[in-house]
Amino acid sequence: DAMVIQNPRYQVTQFGKPVTLSCSQTLNHNVMYWYQQKSSQAPKLLFHYYDKDFNNEADTPDNFQSRRPNTSFCFLDIRSPGLGDAAMYLCATSSWTGGYEQYFGPGTRLTVT
């Protein structure tokens, strides 16, 4: 089945040690998103790509970066994770044409020790 895949599902990193989270999609959607969801809170958009155009939310910390080497893959890089960056990170996709619903992956739960 076509889907949004996130690897790994659980990631543990040390304080200050760079970490990369991965997302891939088989839907051939041109828009990809990264959300951060802290415990008991709603998902919060960090940034999104429309094709290769990168769009950063105004309040996304500089510590968070993203790369999209091709249509199928998108990466979230956290340069120097702090304890406050522990969260679930959700990747989503949507198509600019047709329906505008977003399709979410299962998320990667990041723990910072």
Added chain:
Amino acid sequence: DAKTTQPTSMDCAEGRAANLPCNHSTISGNEYVYWYRQIHSQGPQYIIHGLKNNETNEMASLIITEDRKSSTLILPHATLRDTAVYYCIVRNNAGNMLTFGGGTRLMVKP
């Protein structure tokens, strides 16, 4: 995008209809009402959306009031697997962004 107000939590008996309300009194004419849900430890899942007419699909029905200031998501026969947080989101289709509010935690009980 317009803000939404939802009850924090609701209970529903298994097999009964679950009616989840959402207030969006500041909605503007080109804004749609979207519903997503998030089952524990999973990513959000799209349910349904509408502009002003009532909508129905295999998952749920969406009833939007005539003045569009509120809406109700209806799960006609709730099951235990429908236990989740349900998010009502209002946005226009000029952009793809979703702004999630607090949502309603629906607990379906046997």
